[in-house]
Amino acid sequence: MDTISDDELIAMYRTGDADAFDVLFDRHNRSVCNFALYMLSDRGRAEDILQETFLAVARTAKRYEPKGCFRTWLMRIVRNRCLNSQEAERVRRDALADAAASAAERAAADPTPEQCAHARELSDRLGRCIADLPDRQREAIVLFAFEKMSYQQIAETLDLPVNTVKTLIHRARGGLARALENDEEITA
Amino acid sequence: MSCISHETLARFAAGDMEAADASDVEAHIRTCAECRKRLEAIRKADTVLCLLKRAEPSAQALLNTRRLISEEIRAPQAPEIMTLDDVAEFLRIGPGELEEIAEELPAFELAGEIRVSRAKLLDWIEHRERQYLRQTIESRAARISRTAFQRGA
Numbered sequence A: 001m002d003t004i005s006d007d008e009l010i011a012m013y014r015t016g017d018a019d020a021f022d023v024l025f026d027r028h029n030r031s032v033c034n035f036a037l038y039m040l041s042d043r044g045r046a047e048d049i050l051q052e053t054f055l056a057v058a059r060t061a062k063r064y065e066p067k068g069c070f071r072t073w074l075m076r077i078v079r080n081r082c083l084n085s086q087e088a089e090r091v092r093r094d095a096l097a098d099a100a101a102s103a104a105e106r107a108a109a110d111p112t113p114e115q116c117a118h119a120r121e122l123s124d125r126l127g128r129c130i131a132d133l134p135d136r137q138r139e140a141i142v143l144f145a146f147e148k149m150s151y152q153q154i155a156e157t158l159d160l161p162v163n164t165v166k167t168l169i170h171r172a173r174g175g176l177a178r179a180l181e182n183d184e185e186i187t188a
Numbered sequence B: 001m002s003c004i005s006h007e008t009l010a011r012f013a014a015g016d017m018e019a020a021d022a023s024d025v026e027a028h029i030r031t032c033a034e035c036r037k038r039l040e041a042i043r044k045a046d047t048v049l050c051l052l053k054r055a056e057p058s059a060q061a062l063l064n065t066r067r068l069i070s071e072e073i074r075a076p077q078a079p080e081i082m083t084l085d086d087v088a089e090f091l092r093i094g095p096g097e098l099e100e101i102a103e104e105l106p107a108f109e110l111a112g113e114i115r116v117s118r119a120k121l122l123d124w125i126e127h128r129e130r131q132y133l134r135q136t137i138e139s140r141a142a143r144i145s146r147t148a149f150q151r152g153a
Helices: A006-014 A018-040 A043-063 A070-096 A099-109 A118-132 A135-145 A151-158 A162-187 B006-013 B019-031 B033-051 B059-074 B084-091 B095-104 B118-152
Strands: B107-110 B113-117
Touching: A006 A018, A006 A043, A006 A070, A018 A043, A018 A070, A018 A135, A018 B059, A043 A070, A043 B059, A043 B118, A070 A151, A070 B118, A118 A135, A118 A162, A118 B033, A135 A151, A135 A162, A135 B033, A151 A162, A162 B006, A162 B033, B006 B019, B006 B033, B019 B033, B084 B095, B084 B113, B084 B118, B113 B118
Parallel strands: none
Antiparallel strands: B107 B113
């Protein structure tokens, strides 16, 4: 089944082949979880989104128009669910006025540099820098770097003009480089 | 020429720039150590970006999700076009409760009979889920604000 396209799998699932859906899940669960994790900075919530997203796909597969952009459609679902979750979280946090606790939680979740080999450490640092980027830049760079999506696919996923996506990505790459430079100056 | 911004250098490194502008950047980089350092940092960040691995869902999350999906996709499906009895069974409510929400249902008339499309019913459920979530959030926020206020007072 590995060579079958996403569109073909969806078509098979629509005709009642449940195994085809399992293949789609195996193929895309990491992308969904990773994108949600970078959007929400919370593993538990990201895993909830993973569950919600695939259930939504299973229930609404008929709405998908098979034009070769299943991944874009999927990521749009993930994004919308993350935005809802962020909104719910924002309301909760506003009410609690609890920003300090959040910063402490995040700091506690950071691995210590001694635990990491150099390449691993650099990846971790960059991962944290990505988490600190402004929302739109973070969304765009995660789709660009992890999902290897084209500017056009990212534009469709985020519902933005292609030029805006390019600007977001260049700005994010510049921001990451700057953050790494600062990091190195601090740790040097 | 003053130093070039990280964003412009990132654009340059990605080759997403008019040839004339790229020549200006190249000329500047030859004479500016600071911008060469910046460009190097961008290329380094780009290299690491390419090597980043996706975060994996935990084994437990995968197991739970697979189980839920399996229940969803392998369960006997309700018919595409449902009678009101089918709808009541699908929603797991009694005929009396169905009557209470009958006006809200996405129903249509066919040869004098009321029918509901399963796809429309699923949309309707999703809409109600969103409504419920919003209400829950708002009432929870109001409760927390009240508690915080009382604590503060």
